[in-house]
Amino acid sequence: MKPIEVIFTLNGKDTRVSSDPNRTLLEVLRNDLGLTGTKDACGGEGECGACTVILNGKPVNSCLLFIGQVMGQNITTIEGLSEKGDYHPIQKAFVEAGAVQCGYCTPGAVLASKALLDNNPRPSDQEISDGLSGNLCRCTGYKKMMDAIHLAAERHSND
Secondary structure (H helix, E strand, C coil): CCCEEEEEEECCEEEEEEECCCCEHHHHHHHHCCCCCCCCCCCCCCCCCCCEEEECCEEEEHHHCEHHHHCCCEEECHHHCCECCECCHHHHHHHHCCCCCCCCCHHHHHHHHHHHHHHCCCCCHHHHHHHCCCCCCCCCCCHHHHHHHHHHHHHHHHC
């Protein structure tokens, strides 16, 4: 198929890619743009959340989006959270709460958490559970992730 040119904002920067329109955002991020923090754990089924990115403020599975669907959109990947080379406060909270084990699901869970906290700075346990519902984790369980999100929310409210 003939490549298309797609222009979008990626991690705060204007980005232009030429790609087969049948490729997913996940494929383009990892293979063309070298952003390997976005993971592929379910083979494009949209079941695990390891490929979560933030699209216009909402967490989405990048394996379910064709590259053409992001034309003109604003996307944040885990690589875009770094602030002046330092970890984002949510990333710090995940580490401090022990919410990272193997780390494979962590980028997606952190981005889902960021989207949640951006829209709801003081979420309840149920709201956190709902916010993480698309992200599967086999190692940490969700209690430590919930603790991390509460910690990040508490710190943000004290800023």
